[in-house]
Amino acid sequence: MLTDIGKMKYHETILGTLGNTPLVKLNKITRGYKGHYFAKVETFNPGGSVKDRIGLEIIEEAEREGRLRPGGTIVEATSGNTGLGLAIVAAIKGYKCVFTMPDKMSQEKIRLLKAFGGDVIITPTAVPHDSPESYTEVAKRIVRETPNSILANQYFNPKNPEAHYKTTGPEIWDQTGGQIDYFVCGVGTGGTITGVGKFLKEKNSNIRVVGIDPKGSILREYFYTKKYSPILKTYKVEGIGQDWLPGTLNFEVIDDMIEVTDKESFLMARRLTREEGIFVGGSAGTAMAGALKYADRVKDKEAMVILLPDTGERYLSKVFNDDWMRENGFLIPDRITVRYVLLSKAKTLPQLIAIDPVTTVRNALDLFKEHDVSQLPVIEKGKAVGTVIDNDLMSAALEDITKLDAPVNKLMKPAFPVIGATAPIEHAIDYLKKKDSAVLIEDDHKIIGILTRYDVIEYMAR
Numbered sequence: 001m002l003t004d005i006g007k008m009k010y011h012e013t014i015l016g017t018l019g020n021t022p023l024v025k026l027n028k029i030t031r032g033y034k035g036h037y038f039a040k041v042e043t044f045n046p047g048g049s050v051k052d053r054i055g056l057e058i059i060e061e062a063e064r065e066g067r068l069r070p071g072g073t074i075v076e077a078t079s080g081n082t083g084l085g086l087a088i089v090a091a092i093k094g095y096k097c098v099f100t101m102p103d104k105m106s107q108e109k110i111r112l113l114k115a116f117g118g119d120v121i122i123t124p125t126a127v128p129h130d131s132p133e134s135y136t137e138v139a140k141r142i143v144r145e146t147p148n149s150i151l152a153n154q155y156f157n158p159k160n161p162e163a164h165y166k167t168t169g170p171e172i173w174d175q176t177g178g179q180i181d182y183f184v185c186g187v188g189t190g191g192t193i194t195g196v197g198k199f200l201k202e203k204n205s206n207i208r209v210v211g212i213d214p215k216g217s218i219l220r221e222y223f224y225t226k227k228y229s230p231i232l233k234t235y236k237v238e239g240i241g242q243d244w245l246p247g248t249l250n251f252e253v254i255d256d257m258i259e260v261t262d263k264e265s266f267l268m269a270r271r272l273t274r275e276e277g278i279f280v281g282g283s284a285g286t287a288m289a290g291a292l293k294y295a296d297r298v299k300d301k302e303a304m305v306i307l308l309p310d311t312g313e314r315y316l317s318k319v320f321n322d323d324w325m326r327e328n329g330f331l332i333p334d335r336i337t338v339r340y341v342l343l344s345k346a347k348t349l350p351q352l353i354a355i356d357p358v359t360t361v362r363n364a365l366d367l368f369k370e371h372d373v374s375q376l377p378v379i380e381k382g383k384a385v386g387t388v389i390d391n392d393l394m395s396a397a398l399e400d401i402t403k404l405d406a407p408v409n410k411l412m413k414p415a416f417p418v419i420g421a422t423a424p425i426e427h428a429i430d431y432l433k434k435k436d437s438a439v440l441i442e443d444d445h446k447i448i449g450i451l452t453r454y455d456v457i458e459y460m461a462r
């Protein structure tokens, strides 16, 4: 029975759980490096990312200024996380949300925004930021067309860095007891690094603030040269890097910038998860990989804090999906085996489409058509016994239509060469560059797949 609500310990809304995220010591990943390393784990925010911190600030400012009134709509161009931070506040306060998102973002993020009742509009990634099709320009157009709506405007809204100046920075200062020498952080809008960097430098101007930039972004180049090449390069890591300069990024609080590739980012996100037990997304991997590139400057008694922006659950279909990692060339073993290339094949076809010798010509022709292939291995009791070619079957059927009901074994050619799954891909190439148009792959005395010339060329071109 509830007699005194004052005795209960609870939050008025889920927003009460915002911030005060834990600082966690890193143990294995940093083994062998001088100094002490701590992760600021932003996954603990209610929406699972650092960007939850800016949603409330931005919305309450718009309410105070009378720009957002009851029943209004919040519009934002987002890589997903800011949208989620806004959507949580909107759910509690009863606003509608419309989000524009570039098409490279994960399905998980799109579904998350929809789960909170947001409308999501997907825009192309590979367009300049000022193109009318870009996610930022589409968001602006929606605001112009929607009465009682605001653009949260994370790229220019001073409330974005201010939220970090008011919360993330002081938390890190308190949690370290002021014993911090380096703050390392990925840069997207620059809100986090600008707010935290300003706060920490006001406390101690010797603290070095290091920004991490994905390869393909222009921010690092601009930081050092005050110029950037206008050539648009895309990269896969989400939430960080730019092809332009956001208004919320103040380079003056940054001392150094380090570049990290997609592959380094994703492999490091997996290491953080598997070695430290901290389940994080790709941009956390970028920050951590950058931190280790910088770590040779760290001295024994110094401490570095690395901000890990969001949870790995948002990237289960990408960073934590071996097929996606392989298809994009991020999981490469030292020696490329035929099994590796087989697994890297786009999953539009089954690994092996085969027929047995008594399959009729009619059924074989149906299979050719169904899978849009021109040759099929004939397999009997796990062994390759021949090959059928669509043209051979069609010529035979045209000559004598009753052949449609004959078994294919009367019309087959010799079987493709068979090679073991652990053989190097060069073995397959030796066959394919001569007369054989495909090779069969065997594992544990069973044929498990086929590699055609096209498959291997496609793999090599990637």
Ligand SMILES: Cc1ncc(COP(=O)(O)O)c(C=O)c1O
Binding pocket: 051, 079, 080, 081, 082, 186, 187, 188, 189, 190, 191, 192, 193, 238, 239, 240, 281, 283, 284, 309, 310
């Ligand atoms: C996954 C992820 N990491 C990092 C960031 C970068 O933070 P900031 O925009 O404060 O620079 C974002 C921003 O959207 C993000 O979504």
